[in-house]
Amino acid sequence: MGLGIGGAVVPSIFGKAVAAEQLLGALDVAFKKRLADAGLNAATAAGCSYCDVRVGRYLRQFVITRDAHIENVVNTESTGVGIRVLAGGAWGFAATNDLTPEGVATAARQAAAIAKANAKSQTSPVQLAPTPGLGEVSWKTPIKKNSMEVPLKDKADLLLQVNAAALGAGANFVNSLLFLVNEQKYFASTDGSYIDQDVHRIWAPMTVTAIDKATGKFRTRDGLSAPMGLGFEYLDGDKAQKYVSPNGVVNYGMSYDMKEDAVAAARQAREKLSAPSVKPGKYDLVLDPSHTWLTIHESVGHPLELDRVLGYEANFAGTSFATMDKRDARFQYGSPLVNLTADKIAPGSLGGVGYDDEGVKTKKWDLIRDGKLVDYQTIRDQAHIVGKTESDGCCYADSWSSVQFQRMANVSLEAGKSKLSVADMIKDVENGIYIVGDGSFSIDQQRYNAQFGGQLFYEIKNGQITRMLEDVAYQMRTPEFWAACSAICDASDYRLGGSFFDGKGQPSQSSAVSHGSSTARFNGINVINTARSLG
């Protein structure tokens, strides 16, 4: 349906708990090829017209802290093989954790039997867009420090220092975490591809709480980091990656200073306790990339997933207002300034890989050009529906045991072409609000009506940031919101935000995706006041 509730993330769903030393190392490529060939040969012998085999080893580490202590360390590993086949024009899928050629061949035959059973009720045969056989190739997230090789003690020490910094700066409570992911994925297909990939991701979220005991009021400020497709170097705190706003709020690019942000979070959480409540009405919103990523995700990324447009997600995630007739008519999705692209290649992004989970080389393409809807996100069995001759490379499975399907690429707002700083953008705003960080989010099942909060809100009056505001949320209708985009800062302000846990499908699968933007301005947006009284 979209992003999950943060607190509902349960590490144990990702696999078996293992010892830290087992997070190092990888399966031998020759061994994986033997397993894959066993599956491909068995499927071909069973009469399948196509087969792909994914040998996956998924490693995750979670370090979870509360105030002055480590609450939990969880290491998980999940290894196995997923086999997908086409027989009689229908898909079949089976998965096994039996890592022997015989076990994989048996699973391939099961997949073939399921495909043949499904073929009986299939109304139109699956059509696969062609993709070239690539031979033996490999790809690795370009990391500098493998998070799995950093000693656990260093991670624990870092988080405890972060917590101490927040508590020392006036926080009453702080929770900080590290989520580290390494997907070792081997893909082979009857098209002649053998693709070995080593994918790394990192996320370092925190929540800082300040309390006014006398009034019973409490406020939180979440960290301003982004989950990234980077190694542990993301936490080096490289000063060159700091982005300081005109009123001194520090945001981060490809490197994060978690301790510095913890101190700021503590001070800002306390400041929120006495900040004035917003007066509802129309405002020009100046949105930092740490906020905008989520608005892009919900109002552009999801509605332009072709499976939603076609109706395959109708019972859960929903459908889309951006129907195919709108693509054909070059529907005006936003102002002419708005250019939104999809990609699976951006350095440091969560979606960045060499090849997708059906062996398609990844790329970048336009979704919205000069404000007009021009394209969707597709995989191999959808490309022909929108008149394309190749897949966009959007296929992903969250485990060897899950069947791969269409997932969101990185969808990003292109930076403005003219030189424009955040300070210069704000100078032109008479009555506005500057929003930093992501907060509450909700959107309808066709992606028209959305509401977003944030972490920090600042009033803009006559070109100046004046004071912090509280109780702010804006409501929008997707095409009107993007039509209200009146300025976008240049590429020097461009940063990525993203989600580690984007949910979709039944049974639900989770994927990670980034969204880039520069600070952008949206004129005349409806802001509501969210303060209530419980009496």
Place this chain on the structure above:
Amino acid sequence: MTILTEEQARAILTKVVAMSKADECTAQLTGSTNGNIRFALNNVSTSGIVDDSELGVQVAYGKRVGIATINQFDDASLERVVRRAEDLARLAPENPEFVPAVAKQAYKPTDTFSPTTAAITPEYRAKVAADSITPCKNEKLIAAGFLQDGQSFVAFANSNGNFGYQRATSLDYTCTVRTEDGRGSGWVGRNLQDSTSFDAGDEVQTAMRKAAASADAKALEPGKYTVILEPAAAAGLVSFMMNFFDARQADEGRSFLSKKGGGNKIGEQVYDPRVNIYADPWAPGAAVMPWDSDGLARERTPIVENGKVMNLDYSRYWAQKQGKRAVGTPGNLLMSGGTKSTAELIAGTQRGILVTRTWYIRMVDPQTVLLTGLTRDGTFYIENGQIKYPVKNFRFNESPVIMLNNIDELGKPVRVAGDESSFVMVLPPMRLRDFTFTSLSDAV
């Protein structure tokens, strides 16, 4: 060998606990078989069966804890998993909030298992899909839905002599039906432990009726309205609120149940006096395991009684620190009501809005549990006791705390599943005054 008998499970667990040389050891065995079928655009899209089983071992040396898991149960594997947990515990930092394993508990079994549900076959699932799709095709409607059924067992033992074993089943069915032109949409959901009474052909009629009836929706101005929330519509709001009944959060001053100046609101009137919410692992038709995730025995626990907060959820650590008795964390959420059906509540409504389902509910302000979300798949205007016409969907910004102070009437409770809640829930349909809709949605 996914579903073990009590004897098989006890034999493995006894062996594991005896192998451990740590100060204490808890071992848990779980196994499940889940089947599913998914359909969309009046066609089956995917179907599958997932078997899973796992042994988890948690040991402690003093306040140092180690956890390891394995999915093979021969003696060498059992030995390996115990030693690995012990190795991890020796390396772990001390947890200042460590609480020893639970003492021997007395569990009274609950009725969580249905042989009928456990016997569901791939053919049964295919029939559910066909029974949902065929009537839709005949009426030129489009069905998309999902059936998931399963059986499971949980068994555990610890070095204090505690032991538990029980089996469970569940069935969850949802179906969204849309008109061919995309202007109408209806939904139905059924969540059951015993599938005996389930008939997809009957259920889908509700979604079909609402799909056909919801085309030609009129736009009403957003604002405060009397609403009837069907139980499925109320579930998302009420269950969201129950996540904030944690005693520690309240005592620490970061909950809507914190008191000004310190402490929590146990004993205070927080809701309308007609609100009664409780947990009961033995509840007929909504039974849950007789223990929580720590192995602590569950009890019938009043949570809200006549609008007063009676109990908060104390972790064993927090209970010990606050000098409270820890009881098992609730697994179900049962709200009392009246005797009227949703249809009877409609008949007694002068003017109001009927909400079939709520969607994408998220927290806006934890201080007041202000939630936002949308109506979906069947929203209707009621006048003089009758549904007059469909209305466009709304976004709401409402706190369940405020909502449960604005009760007009409660109907007869029924079992429902929430989109994003793990509680087994029994909730009444409810007619509420002054429910806050803040904008219109064009979504169907």
